[in-house]
Ligand SMILES: O=C(O)C(=O)C[C@H](O)C(=O)CO
């Protein structure tokens with residue numbers, strides 16, 4: 001299993017970054033590699049961000065002793081998994097869960113053996129995952145997109161009509177600190193999370209998908225008065241530190257998975273950025 005370590009950053013330093021440095025610090029260009037599990041271990045919130053694409057052989061969630069220092073991956077962690085590809089299965093200590101496209105699975109601390117399998121290896125599942133540290137064990141739970149709590153936001157007039165589906169959150173599946181869901185933009189809408197916000201209490205990761213090969217999202221980051229952009233393509237992720245806005249505009253509509261960890265589980269605990277303050 002491939003694990004890349006990323007350190008955290010100070011907003012004063014980030015002001016000086018050029019495009020290449022910004023991308024190396026905040027973007028995960030390769031989430032999915034066929035036949036592999038890849039992880040980025042971030043010192044932002046100690047997130048582990050990754051992807052699994054099982055082919056003929058199932059893939060096992062393994063620990064990287066030097067990064068995590070424990071005997072098995074979920075010994076002191078919890079994980080949210082959402083399948084963005086065709087159907088597949090996740091087996092957790094002997095119990096198999098079928099995950100269709102856009103189905104999610106929360107796996108709590110203490111589960112020792114987690115494996116990923118594709119229903120059809122020639123058309124493999126694509127499991128996106130986000131893990132945070134945990135202090136207790138909550139039950140493993142599947143949440144399909146039909147069970148996720150929808151919140152309709154935005155308008156066509158503002159090009160930001162979208163539905164936010166909350167999968168693992170304070171009023172739903174219990175977790176230690178992970179809050180996770182998916183936002184689908186309606187056709188002809190291109191803006192996400194604008195007006196933008198920050199939340200010093202929680203950091204966040206965005207994973208963009210359902211984009212055409214030649215489509216891009218200009219992901220906006222940085223302090224509200226020092227914004228920068230990152231050009232993101234299909235199935236790439238962005239680490240968003242607590243002090244950074246996280247918004248975007250695409251060349252067509254798209255979908256993204258957001259996930260947070262930190263001090264609280266309150267999705268609505270955001271510091272809105274007035275449009276007049278953005279620079
Ligand atoms: O479309 C949106 O707006 C979002 O999806 C916002 C994210 O859920 C978020 O940033 C939560 O903090």
Ligand SMILES: [Zn+2]
Nearest residue numbers: 197199204246
């Ligand atoms: Zn946010």
